[in-house]
Amino acid sequence: MSGTQQPRLAVLVPGGSGQLGRALLDAGADEGDRIRVRAPGSDELDLTRPGAVVEALADLAAGAREAGRLPVVVNAAAYTDVDAAEDDEDRAFAVNVDGPRVLAAVCSSRRVPLVHVSTDYVFGGDADRAAVGPYGPDDPLRPRTAYGRTKAAGEDAVLGSGAAAWIVRTAWLYGGGDTDFVATMARLEAERDTVSVVDDQTGSPTYAPDLARGLLELAGRVAAGDGPARSVLHCVNTGTATWYDLARAVFTGLGADPDRVRPCG
Ligand SMILES: NC(=O)c1ccc[n+]([C@@H]2O[C@H](COP(=O)([O-])OP(=O)(O)OC[C@H]3O[C@@H](n4cnc5c(N)ncnc54)[C@H](OP(=O)(O)O)[C@@H]3O)[C@@H](O)[C@H]2O)c1
Numbered sequence: 001m002s003g004t005q006q007p008r009l010a011v012l013v014p015g016g017s018g019q020l021g022r023a024l025l026d027a028g029a030d031e032g033d034r035i036r037v038r039a040p041g042s043d044e045l046d047l048t049r050p051g052a053v054v055e056a057l058a059d060l061a062a063g064a065r066e067a068g069r070l071p072v073v074v075n076a077a078a079y080t081d082v083d084a085a086e087d088d089e090d091r092a093f094a095v096n097v098d099g100p101r102v103l104a105a106v107c108s109s110r111r112v113p114l115v116h117v118s119t120d121y122v123f124g125g126d127a128d129r130a131a132v133g134p135y136g137p138d139d140p141l142r143p144r145t146a147y148g149r150t151k152a153a154g155e156d157a158v159l160g161s162g163a164a165a166w167i168v169r170t171a172w173l174y175g176g177g178d179t180d181f182v183a184t185m186a187r188l189e190a191e192r193d194t195v196s197v198v199d200d201q202t203g204s205p206t207y208a209p210d211l212a213r214g215l216l217e218l219a220g221r222v223a224a225g226d227g228p229a230r231s232v233l234h235c236v237n238t239g240t241a242t243w244y245d246l247a248r249a250v251f252t253g254l255g256a257d258p259d260r261v262r263p264c265g
Helices: 019-030 050-067 082-087 089-110 146-159 181-191 208-223 243-253
Strands: 009-012 035-038 070-075 114-119 165-170 195-198 230-234 261-264
Touching: 009 050, 009 208, 019 035, 019 208, 050 070, 050 089, 070 089, 070 208, 082 089, 082 146, 089 114, 089 146, 114 146, 114 208, 146 165, 146 230, 165 208, 181 195, 181 243, 195 243, 243 261
Parallel strands: 009 035, 009 070, 070 114, 114 165, 165 230, 195 261
Antiparallel strands: none
């Protein structure tokens, strides 16, 4: 899109206190006055409380109308603790399925488009996949974890809502907090002589600020009615790595010896 065609946006980002939510807030600020991002945390906008969702969308629509902006929602809220979800799938379902279902329904009734973020965990992650190449948006879903099941069901709920809704699946996010994998490896480099890191999973590490910029560009297109009403996209940084490769890259980037990272299965 050329600069003159870019719409002025009012963007609501549920999950604003999370890694991606904060990156979206920063990416919006980088756009100056063109994009206004409101990014409430779950304390302010809890997607499992339908009344709060209705109220937030009413505020978004009214504020956008008054300011002459196009309203759009980018949903960065999710229950993301993969291990904890195995023990509390009901809670993960409430946040990852019921919440997005309500959000999409209210978006639909207000005619506000929705960009909903999802994950590679909706796929099976089969060992022979590397030979076939990356998953495509139309590949069959075969989640193997509670988290993946809830995220897959959340996609269905959003796509079945009638809202103008885009699903954006991403993977291996880093660069938005103190606890992501890259930050953890940087901390361990300072604390330990060696670290053991699994070498049997391959993915596309994705810098959260890059994804945030792409999501806001997509939000602008969706808000302007540019493209189909509903679609599923994959959005990651280019290249692939194992967690072991990524840890070595972190050590190298810090000027440390990458051989202090040991592969494990
Ligand atoms: N991190 C990754 O590697 C990765 C990879 C692929 C896809 N994704 C997807 O990317 C999106 C963003 O993930 P992230 O890494 O930014 O996760 P995150 O850092 O864990 O942030 C999740 C956000 O969701 C909020 N949240 C939790 N329950 C909520 C509720 N009931 N209502 C409203 N907000 C709620 C959290 O707020 P509180 O902290 O206040 O609870 C937090 O702000 C998610 O859809 C995730 O599935 C992430």
